[in-house]
Amino acid sequence: MTDLRIDPTPIPGLLVVHLPVHGDARGWFKENWQREKMVALGLPDFGPVQNNMSFNATRGATRGIHTEPWDKFVSVATGKVFAAWVDMRAGDSFGATFSVEIDEGVAVFVPRGVGNSYQALADGTVYSYLVNDHYQPGKVYPALNLADPTAAIPWPIPLASGEAEISEKDRNNPFLGDVAPMEPRRTLITGGQGQLGRALAALYPDATVVGRDELDLTDEAALEAWPWQDYGVVLNAAAYTAVDKAETPEGRAAAWAANASAPAALARIAARRGLTLVHYSTDYVFDGSDVEGGHTEQTPLAPLGVYGQTKAAGDIAVAAAPRHYILRTTWVIGEGHNFIRTMQKLAAEGVSPSVVADQVGRLTFTDELARATGHLLDSGAAYGTYNVTNAGTPRSWADYARRVFELSGRDPKDVSSTTTEEYAAGKQMSPRPLFSVLSLAKLEATGFTSADADEALASYLGNA
Structure with missing residues (x-):
């Protein structure tokens, strides 16, 4: 079991959170979100108001790169993902990327304007989003093509392979050169x-x-x-x-x-x-x-x-x-x-x-x-x-x-x-x-x- 710690990344404000996981023959337990401890270590007190879950039936399910105008705290409830982010905010860091595998011991804080994506590495993976604004069905938010050559995300399961399951919408998302950067609040x-x-x-x-x-x-x-x-x-x-x-x-x-x-x-x-x-x-x-x-x-x-x-x-x-x-x-x-x-x-x-x-x-x-x-x-x-x-x-x-x-x-x-x-x-x-x-x-x-x-x-x- 590791101690709770927070690591910075090349994308400003994107933070990797290493979670203590308590496990035995029955399974495991973790404090997935612990405001007092995490804020004390430098995580923004971002005030989440909604928790969303995404179930991925089979290995290779790939989602993103989505850039909603709110902060997220992402983790897995079960399974494992390869997760990647692209900075879509206006400024010097526009286009910067970062990726990491997320299992039960890792979570990531994603600031507003940073595109979020992941690829399931196990069947039955459940991906969790803790967000500080309410999701509005039907509203279109900025997005980036998963295969964008500038971001060059090293997907472990090639996107062109038959194993990668991608929605038609995500396949048709624009490339970075056609994306309007998200302006700050x-x-x-x-x-x-x-x-x-x-x-x-x-x-x-x-x-x-x-x-x-x-x-x-x-x-x-x-x-x-x-x-x-x-x-x-x-x-x-x-x-x-x-x-x-x-x-x-x-x-x-x-x-x-x-x-x-x-x-x-x-x-x-x-x-x-x-x-x-x-x-x-x-x-x-x-x-x-x-x-x-x-x-x-x-x-x-x-x-x-x-x-x-x-x-x-x-x-x-x-x-x-x-x-x-x-x-x-x-x-x-x-x-x-x-x-x-x-x-x-x-x-x-x-x-x-x-x-x-x-x-x-x-x-x-x-x-x-x-x-x-x-x-x-x-x-x-x-x-x-x-x-x-x-x-x-x-x-x-x-x-x-x-x-x-x-x-x-x-x-x-x-x-x-x-x-x-x-x-x-x-x-x-x-x-x-x-x-x-x-x-x-x-x-x-x-x-x-x-x-x-x-x-x-x-x-x-x-x-x-």
């Missing part, structure tokens, strides 16, 4: 019309970008009908951000639907489909208490208003998805209407505004937030919550307004200071956290260096 960006959505779309030009008209995240039927099998990553930039309106009866319901219920639905889909879900949060989930060094990712949630409460609920829901990143941020500035553009306009029009000086934080430019998103995904950083803002000295809104005036050619003294309490007098406003500084230590530990907020502000205004 796509990225979906929700909230595409917002400041952040636009920055993410610029970073991921091949992504599917949707707004509420294309995909209403609060519509259960629309979510169920979406082709999630085509996607691997969801960047959820959709949110209800009318902070003050969220305190009204109408706004409260809309905020809970968009900021809590919708992320919870995406988290359930991500868990079921094995998707990576990136969700964007806010300093409003905290009460604004002054914390030395800034709020960390472990600071207890204590939202003051409805907006913050709904965002906190969304964070809790998203954290239930196995593959999730929650990017908590502050004072977001991008293309479109925002505080910096308002101050720039007032400076140009000769207005001298009064701006709150008791709320302290850092600006976060959307291109920086998008850059951090790409870094976490590309680096394979541990899933979880990360604070993301621009770096530098924390400042008040009044400080930033004065800097905008200065960069616009106005005297910064034209901006006067007020308090949050004074500014809110007579208005229906949601409570604001006064201290919004977030610690960036956890993000920095992943190798990401945040750009300075003051430098980013100057660049932002210079590019206007």
Whole structure:
């Protein structure tokens, strides 16, 4: 009996699993799929949902080369096969091949886009597929001819011999030169019309970008009908951000639907489909208490208003998805209407505004937030919550307004200071956290260096 071990192959992601088999005069027993042990050794936690069996009556039965858009864990329940794989994914490894004999002591993990085939070496062989998506009868998936000369698979029983049993369909599959490579799963960006959505779309030009008209995240039927099998990553930039309106009866319901219920639905889909879900949060989930060094990712949630409460609920829901990143941020500035553009306009029009000086934080430019998103995904950083803002000295809104005036050619003294309490007098406003500084230590530990907020502000205004 061998120890459980996993070996790599020349095809990226294709893994050979050597299984311990316990045998005696009665036969044998094996743990064909053991999630905890196998994942600990490096097998992807691919979330199988269906187990299929293929019975092969006689030696020489040959099937493939089939390339379904899901991951597989293949093995034999009885008998033995010669199995072969061809990488059909777009990229440098397209056309790479690997083969191995599979008996009761060997299994193979086959990633999405790698063509799978085998030839029975014994009568009565049963071949097992554990897959992470549901088979759809009648749907046509990419395939490759078993006799493709480029793949040159060394079938132990020659395909032209009378002993090799091949279906007419498999005999007529195309050769490699006529096969369109399988593209990787796509990225979906929700909230595409917002400041952040636009920055993410610029970073991921091949992504599917949707707004509420294309995909209403609060519509259960629309979510169920979406082709999630085509996607691997969801960047959820959709949110209800009318902070003050969220305190009204109408706004409260809309905020809970968009900021809590919708992320919870995406988290359930991500868990079921094995998707990576990136969700964007806010300093409003905290009460604004002054914390030395800034709020960390472990600071207890204590939202003051409805907006913050709904965002906190969304964070809790998203954290239930196995593959999730929650990017908590502050004072977001991008293309479109925002505080910096308002101050720039007032400076140009000769207005001298009064701006709150008791709320302290850092600006976060959307291109920086998008850059951090790409870094976490590309680096394979541990899933979880990360604070993301621009770096530098924390400042008040009044400080930033004065800097905008200065960069616009106005005297910064034209901006006067007020308090949050004074500014809110007579208005229906949601409570604001006064201290919004977030610690960036956890993000920095992943190798990401945040750009300075003051430098980013100057660049932002210079590019206007």
